[in-house]
Amino acid sequence: xxxxxxxxxxxxxxxxxxxxxxxxxxxxxxxxxxxxxxxxxxxxxxxxxxxxxxxxxxxxxxxxxxxxxxxxxxxxxxxxxxxxxxxxxxxxxxxxxxxxxxxxxxxxxxxxxxxxxxxxxxxxxxxxxxxxxxxxxxxxxxxxxxxxxxxxxxxxxxxxxxxxxxxxxxxxxxxxxxxxxxxxxxxxxxxxxxxxxxxxxxxxxxxxxxxxxxxxxxxxxxxxxxxxxxxxxxxxxxxxxxxxxxxxxxxxxxxxxxxxxxxxxxxxxxxxxxxxxxxxxxxxxxxxxx
Amino acid sequence: xxxxxxxxxxxxxxxxxxxxxxxxxxxxxxxxxxxxxxxxxxxxxxxxxxxxxxxxxxxxxxxxxxxxxxxxxxxxxxxxxxxxxxxxxxxxxxxxxxxxxxxxxxxxxxxxxxxxxxxxxxxxxxxxxxxxxxxxxxxxxxxxxxxxxxx
Numbered sequence: 001x002x003x004x005x006x007x008x009x010x011x012x013x014x015x016x017x018x019x020x021x022x023x024x025x026x027x028x029x030x031x032x033x034x035x036x037x038x039x040x041x042x043x044x045x046x047x048x049x050x051x052x053x054x055x056x057x058x059x060x061x062x063x064x065x066x067x068x069x070x071x072x073x074x075x076x077x078x079x080x081x082x083x084x085x086x087x088x089x090x091x092x093x094x095x096x097x098x099x100x101x102x103x104x105x106x107x108x109x110x111x112x113x114x115x116x117x118x119x120x121x122x123x124x125x126x127x128x129x130x131x132x133x134x135x136x137x138x139x140x141x142x143x144x145x146x147x148x149x150x151x152x153x154x155x156x157x158x159x160x161x162x163x164x165x166x167x168x169x170x171x172x173x174x175x176x177x178x179x180x181x182x183x184x185x186x187x188x189x190x191x192x193x194x195x196x197x198x199x200x201x202x203x204x205x206x207x208x209x210x211x212x213x214x215x216x217x218x219x220x221x222x223x224x225x226x227x228x229x230x231x232x233x234x235x236x237x238x239x240x241x242x243x244x245x246x247x248x249x250x251x252x253x254x255x256x257x258x259x260x261x262x263x264x265x266x267x268x269x270x271x272x273x274x275x276x277x278x279x280x281x282x283x284x285x286x287x288x289x290x
Numbered sequence: 291x292x293x294x295x296x297x298x299x300x301x302x303x304x305x306x307x308x309x310x311x312x313x314x315x316x317x318x319x320x321x322x323x324x325x326x327x328x329x330x331x332x333x334x335x336x337x338x339x340x341x342x343x344x345x346x347x348x349x350x351x352x353x354x355x356x357x358x359x360x361x362x363x364x365x366x367x368x369x370x371x372x373x374x375x376x377x378x379x380x381x382x383x384x385x386x387x388x389x390x391x392x393x394x395x396x397x398x399x400x401x402x403x404x405x406x407x408x409x410x411x412x413x414x415x416x417x418x419x420x421x422x423x424x425x426x427x428x429x430x431x432x433x434x435x436x437x438x439x440x441x
Contacts, residue, residue: 132439
């Protein structure tokens, strides 16, 4: 049984990072899909040199005059001087973020949240299942696992997207797939005839992945429905609910558990999560009324 | 070369089947290899075979005269492709085409059906596996319909 992450409640060590957005400059911006962009940020203030974070954590990004949104950190935790965020343009603040150009300034608070149990999973098989934009929050965990590959048993990365055009980090996935020590499965729900990859839902791939359920830590991130059925499949295969970790990104507004917007039963997602062992949230995971 | 019985014993669909039943099923099988682009089956043809995919990848399509072949899914190694038992006189309702060199065991549906009639223990075991396969197919189809990534 994998232990829960040590830091069940995570807050930035620097009080300034908690309450006061620090200025960051957009260094580069890359279009990933039709509505999703990846931005590299660097500190714009001499007071901030690095922004250490752990896999699974998120920042609150502020577009001055527009608003603030929680966005998972999707970069490499060993490069704390470069913040990477992948953002889908869905609301006013995220659309404004996606319009930012290199040189523009934005505010960053954080990092917030609990972490993927990549250290606790050492010595076990690791299964990472991501759907759609859910690949962004788990990418730091993938970087960590690949950098410490010898510490794990089998490593399976399963990624599902709606269509080939919606695949995130396409070239990076190709590169990971080229390694001999990790199995990468990519599947899409719908595709034109020229698509050479796999087609079908991600849960079907989970059922066929190679791992020892009794010695497996599973990391699951994606839309609610995808996570629900993926968790079900993992449980069916015999992975314990303590060893399945999910990320619940639900209406987070303040990042500190003060505003109450992200409350799920007794939990505040921003303060107690967003990464949880499934055993801790299973009673709330499928509740429709909350 | 491994016997058909041995390769079936390693296939997830037949996992845990008794050696006696495996031998009966294997007696209905033959090894077939499809090159990329070759069809395993075509719509409206009589469905004489139940395919056990050993290696490769198969795309399942429905043909539209206006839009051409529409892919509904892929079938990979460790899966099966079959449309049998309930749909006499056994006609395929889709096309299935190898996307790369694919090796399969093709089970003769009529022979297998006859063996299941003769030995109801075998029939029940095979039908349980086939029913489970259908349940998974239904679940997958439903999830594909709801657009999980838009939720």
